Amino acid sequence: MTKKNSSLWIDYVIFGLTVFLVFCLVFESFIDPPSLVAWLGRWHPLILHFPIVLLLMAAAIGLFNQIVPKLLLTIATLSALVTAITGFFLGTESVPKGDLLFWHQWMGAGVAILAVLWYWVSTNHLQQTYLVKGIQLVLITLIGFTGHYGGMITHGEDFLALPKIKKLEKIPENPLIYQHVVHRVLDNNCIGCHNPNKTKGGLLMTSIGELVKGGESGPALVIGDPDNSELVRRLHLPMKDEEHMPPDGKKPLSVNEIQILERWIALGASDTLKLSHLDNSEPLAGMVIKMMDTGAKNSWSKLPKVADSTLQNLASDYITIKRIASNSPALSISVYLPPEYDPKNITDLKRVANNIVELDLSGIPIGEKEMDLVAMCKNLEWLEIDKTPVTDTEIKKLIGITGLRVLKAYETDISDESVAVLKDFKGLKSLYVWETQISDMGLLELKEAIPNLHIDSGIDPELKIEFIAKDTIVNSIQ
Amino acid sequence: MKEDRSISENPLKVNRRHFFSQLSVGIGSLALGSLLIPDLFKGSPQTLESRALGIPHFAPKAKRVIYLFQSGAPSQLESFDYKPTLVNRMGEDLPESIRNGQRLTGMTSDQDKFPLMPSAAKFAQHGKSGAWVSEYFPYIAKIVDEICIVRSMHTEAINHDPAITFFQTGSQQSGRPSMGSWMSYGLGSENQNLPSFVVLTSRGKGNSQGLYSKLWSSGFLDSKHQGVLLRSGKDPVLYLNDPEGISRSDKRHLLDHVSSLNKIHHVETGDDEIESRIAQYEMAYRMQMSVPDVMDIKKEPESIIKLYGEDSQVPGTYAANCLQARRLAENGVRFIQLYHQGWDQHGNLPNEMAGQAKDVDQASAALILDLKQRGMLEDTLVIWGGEFGRTNYCQGNFDPKNYGRDHHPRAFSIWMAGGGIKPGITFGETDEFGYNIVENPVHINDFHATIMNNLGLDHEQLIFKYQGRRFRLTDVAGNVVKDILA
Numbered sequence: 001m002t003k004k005n006s007s008l009w010i011d012y013v014i015f016g017l018t019v020f021l022v023f024c025l026v027f028e029s030f031i032d033p034p035s036l037v038a039w040l041g042r043w044h045p046l047i048l049h050f051p052i053v054l055l056l057m058a059a060a061i062g063l064f065n066q067i068v069p070k071l072l073l074t075i076a077t078l079s080a081l082v083t084a085i086t087g088f089f090l091g092t093e094s095v096p097k098g099d100l101l102f103w104h105q106w107m108g109a110g111v112a113i114l115a116v117l118w119y120w121v122s123t124n125h126l127q128q129t130y131l132v133k134g135i136q137l138v139l140i141t142l143i144g145f146t147g148h149y150g151g152m153i154t155h156g157e158d159f160l161a162l163p164k165i166k167k168l169e170k171i172p173e174n175p176l177i178y179q180h181v182v183h184r185v186l187d188n189n190c191i192g193c194h195n196p197n198k199t200k201g202g203l204l205m206t207s208i209g210e211l212v213k214g215g216e217s218g219p220a221l222v223i224g225d226p227d228n229s230e231l232v233r234r235l236h237l238p239m240k241d242e243e244h245m246p247p248d249g250k251k252p253l254s255v256n257e258i259q260i261l262e263r264w265i266a267l268g269a270s271d272t273l274k275l276s277h278l279d280n281s282e283p284l285a286g287m288v289i290k291m292m293d294t295g296a297k298n299s300w301s302k303l304p305k306v307a308d309s310t311l312q313n314l315a316s317d318y319i320t321i322k323r324i325a326s327n328s329p330a331l332s333i334s335v336y337l338p339p340e341y342d343p344k345n346i347t348d349l350k351r352v353a354n355n356i357v358e359l360d361l362s363g364i365p366i367g368e369k370e371m372d373l374v375a376m377c378k379n380l381e382w383l384e385i386d387k388t389p390v391t392d393t394e395i396k397k398l399i400g401i402t403g404l405r406v407l408k409a410y411e412t413d414i415s416d417e418s419v420a421v422l423k424d425f426k427g428l429k430s431l432y433v434w435e436t437q438i439s440d441m442g443l444l445e446l447k448e449a450i451p452n453l454h455i456d457s458g459i460d461p462e463l464k465i466e467f468i469a470k471d472t473i474v475n476s477i478q
Numbered sequence: 479m480k481e482d483r484s485i486s487e488n489p490l491k492v493n494r495r496h497f498f499s500q501l502s503v504g505i506g507s508l509a510l511g512s513l514l515i516p517d518l519f520k521g522s523p524q525t526l527e528s529r530a531l532g533i534p535h536f537a538p539k540a541k542r543v544i545y546l547f548q549s550g551a552p553s554q555l556e557s558f559d560y561k562p563t564l565v566n567r568m569g570e571d572l573p574e575s576i577r578n579g580q581r582l583t584g585m586t587s588d589q590d591k592f593p594l595m596p597s598a599a600k601f602a603q604h605g606k607s608g609a610w611v612s613e614y615f616p617y618i619a620k621i622v623d624e625i626c627i628v629r630s631m632h633t634e635a636i637n638h639d640p641a642i643t644f645f646q647t648g649s650q651q652s653g654r655p656s657m658g659s660w661m662s663y664g665l666g667s668e669n670q671n672l673p674s675f676v677v678l679t680s681r682g683k684g685n686s687q688g689l690y691s692k693l694w695s696s697g698f699l700d701s702k703h704q705g706v707l708l709r710s711g712k713d714p715v716l717y718l719n720d721p722e723g724i725s726r727s728d729k730r731h732l733l734d735h736v737s738s739l740n741k742i743h744h745v746e747t748g749d750d751e752i753e754s755r756i757a758q759y760e761m762a763y764r765m766q767m768s769v770p771d772v773m774d775i776k777k778e779p780e781s782i783i784k785l786y787g788e789d790s791q792v793p794g795t796y797a798a799n800c801l802q803a804r805r806l807a808e809n810g811v812r813f814i815q816l817y818h819q820g821w822d823q824h825g826n827l828p829n830e831m832a833g834q835a836k837d838v839d840q841a842s843a844a845l846i847l848d849l850k851q852r853g854m855l856e857d858t859l860v861i862w863g864g865e866f867g868r869t870n871y872c873q874g875n876f877d878p879k880n881y882g883r884d885h886h887p888r889a890f891s892i893w894m895a896g897g898g899i900k901p902g903i904t905f906g907e908t909d910e911f912g913y914n915i916v917e918n919p920v921h922i923n924d925f926h927a928t929i930m931n932n933l934g935l936d937h938e939q940l941i942f943k944y945q946g947r948r949f950r951l952t953d954v955a956g957n958v959v960k961d962i963l964a
Contacts, residue, residue, distance in 0.1 A: 255960070317670040317764060320810065325934060326533045334810055336669050339767060362808070386852070408853045432853045459785070459847045463620060467844060468784040 010074055011123070017081040018116050024088050025109055033089055041089030048087070048150065051080035052143055055115060059136040073122060077115040084112035098197030100157070104149035111142050156192045171292045173426065178208065178271040181288055182264050185257045189246055208271055223269045226262040235261070260287045289452070300330040303379060306355050314352065319345055324357065330379075332358035337365075346370045358382040362408065365389055371397045384408040386432065392417035399424065408432040410456075416442040423449040434458030532666025534934025539898025539964070540859040541668065543661065543929065544803045544814045546842055548834075549642065550687050550821030551864035553883050554891040555912050556599045556831050559629050560610035563910035564596035564870060568878070572871045576913050583636055585824060585873065586884040592871035594911070595881050598828035607902040614835035617843035618893075623902040624846050624855070625862075625895040626962050630906020630915045633866050633887045633922050638687040638822070641865035641887070644922055646693045648951045655697035655942075657926060658813035660951045661933060662703040663696075664940045669810030671768040673706040673761070676811050678799040682820030682837045684830040689817050698944040702754045702761075705815060708802070710794030714773045718766060726766075733759055772809050775801055785848060787840040797841035804848055807858055821864055825874050825882035846895050855896035859932055863892025870912045889915045892925075898932040900964045923956035931958045 024031060033041075054076035062068045087108050091101055118135045151159060171180050186205050192198070194205040194215075203215025211221040211231065220231040227233075234245040235258050246252060253261075263284040267273065278285040306329050315321045318338040324330040333356055335346060347369055349356065353376040361370065362384040371390065374383065375397040383398075386408040395418040398404070404425050409418075415437035422431065428450055433443070434457045443455055458464075555561060572592040586592070599612035605622040618625075635641035640650035647654040655663070658675035667674040677694045694705025708714045720729055737756050744752040775783075775790070778801065783790050789797035796818045803814045818838055823830050842862055849855045867890025868883035875881070889908045895901065907917040920928075927937040930951065937952045 320668055320670065322666070322668075323533050325536045325538075328537070330537075334668055336671060336768075336809065384853075406853060406856065410852065430853060430856065432851070434851060456851055456853065458851050463847070464781075464785065466620065467617065467787075467840065467847070468781065 010078075014074075014077055014081065014116060014119060017078075017085065018113065021081060021085055021088070021109060021112060024085065025105075028088075028092075031092065033092055038089055038093060041086050041091075041093065044083065044086040044090045045154065047079065048083045048147075051076060051083050051111070051115070052147060054079060055111070055139055055143060059139050062132060062136045068122065070122070073119055077112075077119040080112040080115040084108050094198070094200075098195075098199065100149050100153050100197040104146060104153060107142055107146040107149065111139065111146055114139050114142065153198060157195075157197065171288075174274055174276045175288065175292075176271070177264055177273040177275065177284070177288065178269075181260060181291065185253065185261065189251070189253055189257075193246075208269055212269075221265060221269060224266060226265040229265055232258075232262055232265065256287055256290055260284065260291065263287065300324065300328055300357065303329040303355050305329055306331070306352055310352065314348060316345060319349075321352075329355050330357045331355045332360075332382075334360040335364050337363060341365060343367070343369045347373050349373055350376055353377045354379055356380055360384040361388060363387045366394075368394060368397075374398065375400065377401065378403075380404060382406045386410045386412065388412060390414065392421075395421050401425075402427065404428055406430045409436065410458075411435045413437055415439075419443075419446055422446055426450060428453050430454045430456065432456045532664075534665060535936045535939055536934050538932065538934025539857070540896070540932045541665075541857045542807050542810075542812050542814070543658075543859045543861065543897070543933070544807060544845070545658075545816065546800070546803075546838070546845075546860065546862040547642075547645075547815065547817045548821050548838065548862065548864040549689060549817045549819045550638070550685065550823075551641070551866045551868060551885065551890070552821040552834065553597075553823060553827065553831060553868040554629065554889070555868065555870060555883070556597045556612050556614060556827070557835075558609075558611060558627050558891040558893070558904075559889075559908055559912050560601040560612075561596070561870070561908075561910065561912040564594050564912065567594050568596050569593045569876065572911070572913070576909065576911050578914070580888060581636065583885050586869070586871075589873070592869075593876050594870055595872040595876070595878070595883070598878060598881075599832075605902065607904065609902075609904050614832050615839045617840040621843045621846050624850065625893045626899045626901060627891060627893045627904045628906055628920055628959075628962065629889070629891045629904060629908060630917065630919050631863070631867075631890050631892050631922070631925065632915060632919055633890075635866065636885045636887050638865060638885075641885075642687075642693060645865050647697065648923065648926055648953055652692050653697055654949065655699045655703065655951075656694045656705060656815075657929070657951055658694060658705050658815050659696040659699050659703040660940065661813045661930075661935075663699050663942070664930075664935045665812055665933060667810070668812060669768075670761075671764040672772065672806070672809055672811050673765075674812040675703060675705040675815070676806055676813070677705040677707045677815045677817070678802055679707070679817045679819070680794060680796040680799050680837075682796070682818060682834045684820030684834045685822040685824065686819040687822050689819060693817075694815060698949070699942060700754050701751065702757055705813075708769070708773065710798065714769055715762075715765065718762060718769065720766070729763065729766075733763055768809070772805050773802065775805070782848065786844040789837070790841065796837050797844075800841040800845045804845060804852075804854075807849070807854060808852070823868070823882060824884065826880055827882050828879060849896060857897060859897025859899065859929065860895045861892065861929070862894070864890070866890055886913075888913060894962070898964050900962050903962065905959075905962050918959075918961065920959055921955070923952045924959050926952050927956035928959045928962070932963070 058068050058072050058076050091105050114135055121132055175181055190205045193200040194203050201215045203220055204210035212219055214220045217230050222228045234243055235253055237244040275288055311321045318336045320334045322332045324332055331352060350373055356377040357379055359380060366388050371394040378401060380401050381403050382405060391413050392415055395414055399421055405427060406429060410432045416439055419438060419442040423446060431453060443457060447455060572594060599614045601610050601612050604611050604619040607623055609622040609627055611619040611622060633641055633644055635644050635650050643652050644650045646656045662674040679689055696704040740752050740756050786801045787797045789795040790801045792798055799816050803816060806814050820834050846860060849858055867886040869886045873882035873884045905918055906920060909916050930937040937950060937956050941948045941950050
């Protein structure tokens with residue numbers, strides 16, 4: 001008797017919730033839930049895991065021709081209804097709804113209503129019909145899609161996409177400031193919540209036009225005036241501030257990124273501006289170059305892994321092998337001259353050649369064999385071969401090490417022949433070539449080929465004379 | 479020896495507290511898991527205990543430090559902090575509103591008056607940056623565009639010993655590891671044939687304060703991180719060379735045998751210092767070859783000798799030590815600590831300070847130029863400065879040609895160059911009296927945090943637990959001074 005009563009009671013609850021859900025969906029545009037109800041919506045992400053598991057389990061049991069326990073189906077149906085209703089409340093918080101949310105909402109409601117249908121059919125003892133089988137199959141599919149769309153809303157549309165090529169993509173040599181730099185910063189930090197599917201604060205950040213149009217707090221970007229741009233203001237708020245962007249828990253922008261946005265806005269927020277259009281004295285140029293450098297550092301994570309034991313085997317009292325930073329596969333290697341020098345110790349490094357980004361061979365009597373090893377280090381960025389017997393022949397082996405940033409080759413016998421090779425190192429930042437055979441003409445040629453290159457041809461001769469000439473200090477006690 | 483002894487504790491030596499803390503982290507992170515932490519799969523920052531030592535925490539800007547310590551505290555008012563107001567108000571008493579309760583040393587606390595004293599040295603602006611430098615430092619004035627002058631250093635100590643100990647160890651009381659030892663501990667050695675922390679001392683004719691080995695002590699860190707004092711002359715490291723009649727192969731046999739005995743002892747007692755001892759014997763053996771080679775400045779060309787000044791030919795001078803410092807840096811020494819004594823000008827300041835400046839000016843500037851042409855300024859951080867500043871009022875007789883200045887902790891100037899520091903800037907400002915900082919104060923803890931940052935170390939993460947307490951170089955304070963980073 002009591003059993004009968006309680007199951008009836010549950011039937012009424014399920015019926016009531018279903019009616020309520022349908023009512024909500026039908027009169028969606030007229031509903032403005034009070035804040036407490038909206039708060040209930042926040043429980044959606046917690047509760048939603050129950051119907052997923054329970055319904056899938058129940059459907060699976062049914063498909064394997066087993067009796068689905070009544071209790072399981074009851075709880076599953078109830079949780080599906082509660083999830084759908086809380087989900088509806090949560091959905092009312094974001095206006096306008098994007099495509100993702102639209103589909104998620106209707107499919108979610110579909111899951112709940114299908115579950116109710118199944119519950120109703122099974123209470124009427126129609127367990128093993130094709131109708132039930134059909135419901136079970138559709139449920140499984142629908143749950144999969146609903147869950148996936150929900151996941152895309154919270155984690156971003158590309159959360160399950162294969163590792164992206166886009167973010168790892170290097171900034172091109174002469175980037176468009178908006179497309180390759182500014183948009184990239186926005187894409188990595190902001191667009192996740194400000195896109196057509198999830199438009200927090202009514203603000204879209206996918207184009208300059210949308211930024212100028214702005215959202216609920218007015219225009220996000222005022223062309224030429226970073227100080228009055230809402231976007232910049234929010235980036236600068238203290239981390240604890242409610243309005244700080246990106247919000248609590250998300251990675252804030254780096255100082256350099258913020259400065260880039262500011263300067264770009266101040267310069268007119270152009271979408272056609274390129275790095276090469278900027279003067280060297282323009283601060284934006286420096287910031288962008290700095291960002292391109294950091295991009296290079298990130299690329300270290302793509303180097304092959306290398307075990308500590310390998311490093312220990314290759315290291316010796318005269319060869320120090322260090323990781324650039326803890327857990328980094330990028331290596332920095334310094335070689336010191338042992339009492340008895342054997343090139344083999346250096347050529348053995350070929351096992352880790354791809355990992356070497358810094359190599360210090362200064363003062364070591366290296367020859368062709370060692371330079372062959374250097375040539376294998378395709379990811380080399382920093383090379384010291386000063387005070388070594390290298391000549392133009394050895395320098396030619398460096399062709400192909402495109403990432404070289406720093407090259408120290410002072411006090412060597414390299415000559416203008418090497419200039420032809422060095423000219424192709426477009427990424428070279430610093431070159432130390434004093435006391436070599438390279439002529440002033442050669443240096444000039446290099447300077448023209450790589451405009452951003454700093455060539456150190458020794459201490460400024462005028463300054464040097466002042467140091468070497470007699471001391472100028474007066475008033476000293478002696 | 480080859481192995482990097484990165485906290486090679488017995489893995490089973492896990493105590494109860496450690497066990498529970500690990501356990502709670504494990505369960506806690508599982509529970510919070512997927513729901514609440516969207517970044518879960520990005521990997522959490524490493525726990526302290528799992529950080530490997532001897533490797534930077536993040537990619538460093540600098541790999542080594544040359545610290546040109548001016549022991550005794552050179553006056554900021556005669557070097558880098560130009561205060562014309564002191565000329566206008568010469569002889570006036572220091573207003574109480576400016577002194578504002580500052581405690582004084584016993585040397586001037588009983589003075590009736592504190593008459594303001596302007597600099598006897600003339601100032602001029604130099605370089606593209608227009609930095610103010612006094613006439614005592616004509617060579618440094620020529621390289622101001624390479625350096626970053628910080629005019630807003632401050633400390634709590636007002637006497638030499640606590641002040642210099644604070645600078646070197648992060649604490650006014652002795653016993654903590656020196657900053658060089660911390661760097662050696664955190665970054666490991668770059669060259670296995672030389673100590674990673676080396677000390678060179680020199681002395682000017684000015685009033686000197688003592689130097690003592692506690693300043694380069696490794697404190698509670700492994701003794702292999704201790705600074706090694708290199709002396710000038712025939713025996714840079716005492717007792718390093720073998721006695722007459724002992725061949726190198728005899729020495730090798732001796733070391734092998736002693737080492738095997740020591741290893742037995744280590745197995746019996748488990749004392750880690752025994753391993754350090756074995757390593758140090760081996761290091762000393764290799765240093766027999768490497769040290770004479772590094773110290774031999776005869777290999778330097780004449781133009782370099784002249785660049786550092788003629789003094790650099792005289793072993794034991796500041797100039798010779800600067801040249802030596804460059805050679806040590808080239809050979810992978812992590813932390814090269816120079817001390818030049820004689821900057822404590824309580825009296826006779828104009829004369830003594832000019833003399834001290836003459837000792838260090840050319841060689842300090844030459845070191846910067848020399849490092850720069852070798853591309854070493856890109857990864858070597860050079861620091862120049864004393865332990866505190868000097869008062870803006872006169873100590874002793876009021877004579878603009880022959881006056882003294884007492885200790886002043888509230889504001890003083892240092893400079894840094896290379897290694898990720900922005901060149902050609904002057905940072906921080908003092909009030910018109912040169913007494914209090916009005917802009918961008920930099921405390922010693924901040925200074926340490928910044929240096930560590932540039933070396934790729936997070937000052938809050940390099941920790942050593944000793945006697946139940948966790949210690950850092952910056953202890954419980956310190957902020958990286960981001961504005962001076964390149």
